[in-house]
Amino acid sequence: AQTVTQSQPEMSVQEAETVTLSCTYDTSESDYYLFWYKQPPSRQMILVIRQEAYKQQNATENRFSVNFQKAAKSFSLKISDSQLGDAAMYFCAFSTDYNQGGKLIFGQGTELSVKP
Amino acid sequence: EPEVTQTPSHQVTQMGQEVILRCVPISNHLYFYWYRQILGQKVEFLVSFYNNEISEKSEIFDDQFSVERPDGSNFTLKIRSTKLEDSAMYFCASWGGEQFFGPGTRLTVL
Numbered sequence: 001a002q003t004v005t006q007s008q009p010e011m012s013v014q015e016a017e018t019v020t021l022s023c024t025y026d027t028s029e030s031d032y033y034l035f036w037y038k039q040p041p042s043r044q045m046i047l048v049i050r051q052e053a054y055k056q057q058n059a060t061e062n063r064f065s066v067n068f069q070k071a072a073k074s075f076s077l078k079i080s081d082s083q084l085g086d087a088a089m090y091f092c093a094f095s096t097d098y099n100q101g102g103k104l105i106f107g108q109g110t111e112l113s114v115k116p
Numbered sequence: 117e118p119e120v121t122q123t124p125s126h127q128v129t130q131m132g133q134e135v136i137l138r139c140v141p142i143s144n145h146l147y148f149y150w151y152r153q154i155l156g157q158k159v160e161f162l163v164s165f166y167n168n169e170i171s172e173k174s175e176i177f178d179d180q181f182s183v184e185r186p187d188g189s190n191f192t193l194k195i196r197s198t199k200l201e202d203s204a205m206y207f208c209a210s211w212g213g214e215q216f217f218g219p220g221t222r223l224t225v226l
Contacts, residue, residue: 043205045159045217091159101147101211103161103172 002027004094006107013082014115020067021077021110023092033098034068034075039089039109048090051075079112087114118142120218122208128224129198137193137221139208147211148191150183152176153220154204165191198225 003026013019025034036048051059051068058066063083067076079086092107121140129135141148150162163173165183180196191210195202203225208218 042219043153043222044219045207045209047214047216093159098215099213101164101166101171103149103164104151104159104215105161106159108158 002029002094002096002105004092004105004107006092006110008110009108010111010113012113012115013079013086015082015084017082018078018080019082019112021079021090021092021112023075023077023107025073025075025092025094025107027073027094027096029096032094032096034066035093035095035104036064036066036075036077037091037093037106038086039091041088045091049077082114084114084116087112120208120210120216122206122218122221124221125219126222126224128226131200131225132197135195135198135223137195137206137208137223139191139193139210139218140189141191141208141210142212142216143189145210145212145216147171147215148183148185149209149211149215150193151207151209151217152204153207154201159207162193195223198223200225 005024032053034051038046038048049061049064063080065078089109091109093104095102123138148165151159153159163177164171182194184192205220207220209215
């Protein structure tokens with residue numbers, strides 16, 4: 001069975017600083033997709049960034065970047081220059097057949113707070 | 117920008133009652149999903165729907181649940197006889213190359 005584990009229930013960062021959220025996953029598949037979703041208090045699920053496992057280059061979206069370590073099955077999210085609006089629950093997610101409409105499997109989430 | 121919409125935003129029901137949660141996926145999307153998030157917990161997959169039939173379902177999606185696409189735009193989740201433990205946020209999503217989530221329906225079972 002495929003699983004996603006986020007070992008940090010809560011994290012805190014000072015505004016303008018950098019924070020890294022951890023995620024590990026378990027799968028026997030070689031081709032898959034990984035995601036980070038943000039869930040603010042409104043509880044809307046917002047896609048932050050995604051990574052295809054076949055791509056060696058780490059994905060980047062403005063202040064958000066990932067460190068994808070395929071051999072270690074690790075997928076961490078780095079948020080640079082943290083802003084107050086980054087405060088939210090962050091979920092790591094995994095999908096084996098995403099480009100064919102496959103489901104997402106989520107981790108337990110990390111609650112990020114940003115201190116002014 | 118196209119978006120997935122869900123109604124109602126909040127539904128309160130009595131245990132044992134039937135509820136129907138409604139979603140309007142993004143037009144021309146091919147796959148539709150329902151996910152559930154019990155308060156304080158992770159988001160869990162319930163069911164995916166493609167070409168007018170269920171393509172995959174989780175063990176949570178038992179006989180009390182059903183999905184339907186009654187017309188060309190709506191996608192519904194029916195819970196036949198609600199239980200207290202069905203209280204959760206229910207998210208609809210649709211896929212057209214990327215999976216987009218709706219804002220969710222908060223279901224409270226009393």
